[in-house]
Amino acid sequence: MALEQVREWIARSNDIVGFSGAGVSTESGIPDFRSPNGYWSRNRVVNFDEFVNDLEARIEYWRQKAEHWPSVREAEPNPTHHAFVELHRRNKLRAMITQNIDGLHQKAGLPPEKVLEVHGTTVDAACLTCGDRISSDEACERVEQGELAPECRKCGGLLKPATISFGQAMPRDVLEQAELAARRCELFLAAGSSLVVYPAALLPAFAKESGAKLVIVNREPTPLDGIADAVLRGELGQILPRLVEARDASRVASGPGA
Numbered sequence: 001m002a003l004e005q006v007r008e009w010i011a012r013s014n015d016i017v018g019f020s021g022a023g024v025s026t027e028s029g030i031p032d033f034r035s036p037n038g039y040w041s042r043n044r045v046v047n048f049d050e051f052v053n054d055l056e057a058r059i060e061y062w063r064q065k066a067e068h069w070p071s072v073r074e075a076e077p078n079p080t081h082h083a084f085v086e087l088h089r090r091n092k093l094r095a096m097i098t099q100n101i102d103g104l105h106q107k108a109g110l111p112p113e114k115v116l117e118v119h120g121t122t123v124d125a126a127c128l129t130c131g132d133r134i135s136s137d138e139a140c141e142r143v144e145q146g147e148l149a150p151e152c153r154k155c156g157g158l159l160k161p162a163t164i165s166f167g168q169a170m171p172r173d174v175l176e177q178a179e180l181a182a183r184r185c186e187l188f189l190a191a192g193s194s195l196v197v198y199p200a201a202l203l204p205a206f207a208k209e210s211g212a213k214l215v216i217v218n219r220e221p222t223p224l225d226g227i228a229d230a231v232l233r234g235e236l237g238q239i240l241p242r243l244v245e246a247r248d249a250s251r252v253a254s255g256p257g258a
């Protein structure tokens with residue numbers, strides 16, 4: 001069966017790139033902001049241009065941030081996050097590319113330098129002028145104390161959650177690292193992403209055309225299922241831990257019962 005096959009590939013591979021989407025976070029209780037019943041259907045979307053140019057839009061953005069930050073801060077990593085940490089612990093994980101902004105891969109134990117956050121992170125706020133960062137705890141506390149659109153204390157620039165807003169460019173260095181990792185890995189393991197929006201729609205294809213095996217784990221079908229070497233459907237938290245269960249590669253190689 002596919003799961004056994006993928007488990008064997010993982011046992012034999014020493015260069016895996018993980019990719020995670022919203023489905024990984026929802027199993028930690030973090031809603032998919034872009035889903036039909038998600039956050040953006042109930043709250044005004046403040047795009048990047050508005051944030052920069054309009055004080056009232058900045059105030060609204062920070063009001064929303066202060067409202068939902070506690071639920072993100074309290075969220076805990078789930079078995080899928082821990083499965084990727086297990087791959088790292090066994091020296092198999094080259095990089096963890098994620099569309100998620102909640103910092104749960106790091107909270108689970110992945111080293112920050114291994115996590116490529118293509119949509120940024122909500123764990124920090126960054127100054128748009130000098131790049132200085134403060135924690136979201138500190139920023140939201142300042143909002144609650146009446147600084148409705150907090151500014152950088154170093155340079156007076158605009159502070160913004162370090163996520164990539166609608167209309168804001170994605171971090172080029174992160175995308176470059178993600179593409180390089182995808183093109184050099186032996187196995188690309190995508191979990192919980194519908195693989196529709198850039199760069200999620202392209203990175204698995206880069207990996208595949210560079211000779212890697214492509215494995216997709218998701219609840220729903222994705223447009224890339226057709227080029228995948230294996231597709232596993234179901235609850236991520238049930239599937240991922242079984243994929244990374246430690247097995248002795250030589251026993252796998254010599255077949256059942258060996």
Ligand SMILES: [Zn+2]
Binds near residue numbers: 129131152153155
């Ligand atoms: Zn600044």
